[in-house]
Amino acid sequence: MTSEDQPERSGGWRPKHPVIDGLIIIGLVACLIAGYEPIKVIVAAGAAWLILRIGVLMLGGMARPIPEPPPVGELRKVKITYRCEICGTEVRMTVAPDQDPEAPRHCQDDMIMMTPIDDL
Numbered sequence: 331m332t333s334e335d336q337p338e339r340s341g342g343w344r345p346k347h348p349v350i351d352g353l354i355i356i357g358l359v360a361c362l363i364a365g366y367e368p369i370k371v372i373v374a375a376g377a378a379w380l381i382l383r384i385g386v387l388m389l390g391g392m393a394r395p396i397p398e399p400p401p402v403g404e405l406r407k408v409k410i411t412y413r414c415e416i417c418g419t420e421v422r423m424t425v426a427p428d429q430d431p432e433a434p435r436h437c438q439d440d441m442i443m444m445t446p447i448d449d450l
């Protein structure tokens with residue numbers, strides 16, 4: 331994160347979603363030019379804005395930020411072999427955030443740990 335990512339502290343009002351606002355304004359102007367009744371156009375633009383904002387809010391709620399990886403010094407050296415039961419692929423994990431990492435996935439399924447537990 332740089333200081334450029336931070337919103338301006340005293341820099342006046344800035345739209346949160348300029349794309350949505352811009353689309354609504356373009357649609358509103360286009361409908362007015364096309365000769366629709368201004369009141370209907372404004373009501374429709376307001377409804378469209380609300381629907382888009384709610385949609386963006388719901389999408390934002392679903393999106394989980396990916397946690398940052400821990401610094402290299404905190405990573406553990408491991409030597410674990412995993413095998414995909416479906417296609418037989420084997421991989422070796424050499425570095426992990428902890429001594430007992432989650433199994434990687436292959437062929438959309440968790441891989442099976444091949445290294446005996448005693449060797450961890």
Ligand SMILES: [Zn+2]
Nearest residue numbers: 414417436437
């Ligand atoms: Zn596989």
